[in-house]
Amino acid sequence: MPLNQNKEQVMTLRVIIEVSGQELWGRIEGIGRFMPTTVGSSKKEVLDNLLMLIADYRKHEGQEDEAWGRIDPGQVAFEFAYDLQDFFQEYSILRQEKVAELSGIHPELLRQYASGEKYPLAEHAMKIEHAIHALARALLAVSVYAA
Known part of the structure; x- marks a missing residue:
């Protein structure tokens, strides 16, 4: 919506x-x-x-x-x-292999989504979105220590 x-x-x-x-x-x-x-x-x-x-x-x-x-x-x-191609272009700092691992999607398939060669089904897009959000939550929990 x-x-x-x-x-x-x-x-x-x-x-x-x-x-x-x-x-x-x-x-x-x-x-x-x-x-x-x-x-x-x-x-x-x-x-x-x-x-x-x-x-x-x-x-x-x-x-x-x-x-x-x-x-x-x-x-x-x-x-x-x-869309995934534009997302990975905008956020190129993210490693596609890690997002694939977290989402349970084969890395080569994710690379094809990111390149625009293939387009994900809604189920795969949702898995990728959940993986990206999980990664963001993990980063928010990080503290950097300076001596």
């Missing part, structure tokens, strides 16, 4: 990120009659552009779009979704 709302009325919008050369493309799908899509050189630039697009849409042609009318551009948070 692309949209989430909590008690403070902050809306969480899912931004699908794709990498093309040095550019990042971002889009929000599945809300009303509008799919804001933009490009930028950084996530911040993509998000700033999306906020401008949303505000402009609401002010002009989207005045009657109830779905977007509930969204205040000043009260949004973003979460990111990547």
Whole structure:
């Protein structure tokens, strides 16, 4: 689901990120009659552009779009979704072999996903996502000692 709302009325919008050369493309799908899509050189630039697009849409042609009318551009948070090829390009610091091991997926198959040669089934994508989140939790528990 692309949209989430909590008690403070902050809306969480899912931004699908794709990498093309040095550019990042971002889009929000599945809300009303509008799919804001933009490009930028950084996530911040993509998000700033999306906020401008949303505000402009609401002010002009989207005045009657109830779905977007509930969204205040000043009260949004973003979460990111990547296809695996773009994820491993954006986070090239991660070792694909370790993610494959943690997810229980053969390393060669993960390399094919990361290169765009093959596309994962939803079950494999979920296993990979869980492995990446487990790795992030493990890193959050790390303390670095300086003598």
